[in-house]
Amino acid sequence: MSTVECEQQESGWGILEELPGDPMIWVLIFSELVAFGLFLGAFSVSRAIHPTLFAAGQSALDSNLAGLNTVVLVTSGWAAAKATKAARAGERPVARYWIFGAMALGGLFIAIKIAEYAEEIGRGVGLETSPFFTLYFLLTGFHLLHVGLGIVILAVVCRRAGISGVETATAFWHMVDLVWIVMFPILYLVK
Template sequence: MSTAECEQQESGWGILEDLPGDPMIWVLIFSELVAFGLFLGAFSVTRVIHPALFAAGQSALDSNLAGLNTVVLVTSGWAAAKATKAARAGDRPMARYGIFGAMALGGLFIVIKLAEYADEIGRGVGLETSPFFTLYFLLTGFHLLHVGLGIVILAVVCRRAGISGVETATAFWHMVDLVWIVMFPVLYLVK
């Protein structure tokens, strides 16, 4: 066994050490991806069981606002990636600007999503309206919680803007992006 293999075995993290940021964030990310996958799986199975109900529910959603939110969140991921690049280059002020940009766009995502919820609730749509809306609100609410958590994580690392912290926060933020990129078409577009 080589020295590198021995060191890798001793650390206990294996392949996680090769990923950017703290290895524990990757444990969290993988567990969150499983949770979102289960939610999306339940949504997809229920859609097969109740196709007309899901078509009616989907037609009541505002896909334009959701599309705008997709652009906002993907742009925030770009800002977070720029922050990581700046942190790796030792440019902490630029890393902070990227983090602030990602946080601001994350905040805008929340505002848009809450406006969408307000419109839906104003039209009498809620968790108990149908299985579609139960799963819709659970999925999007769970995601919204992660956007808020991601903003908090970004805020925590912003002060120091060190490489490891920025990489860790950005990894989580990209998970939030990825989940939305998968959720958006499943919830709003796929018939």
């Protein structure tokens, strides 16, 4: 057995040690991806069973606001990646600047999503309107919760802006981005 294999076997993390950040964040990320995958699977099966109902629900959504939110969240992921690059270079003040930018854009995402919810609720649309809206609000609300959690994680690591902390927070933030990039077309665009 090679030295590397022995070290991996001793730590118990194996391939997780190859990923940036704390290995436990990857356990969380993989479990969250499974949860979102199950939600999106339920949404897709329900759409196949009730295509007319889901088409009507989808047509009531504001895809322009959701598209803007996609740009905002992807840009925040770019800012988080810049923070990681700065932290790796030992430039903590620069890393903090980019982390703050990612957090601010995350806050903008939340504000836009709340405005979208307010518009929908103002039209009388809610959790019990139809199976489409039940799943829509559950999926987007669960994602919104993760955006908020991601902002908290970014804020916690912002003070020290050390490499491991920034990599850990950025990995979680990219998971939030990835989930939205998958959710956006499924909820708003795919007919």
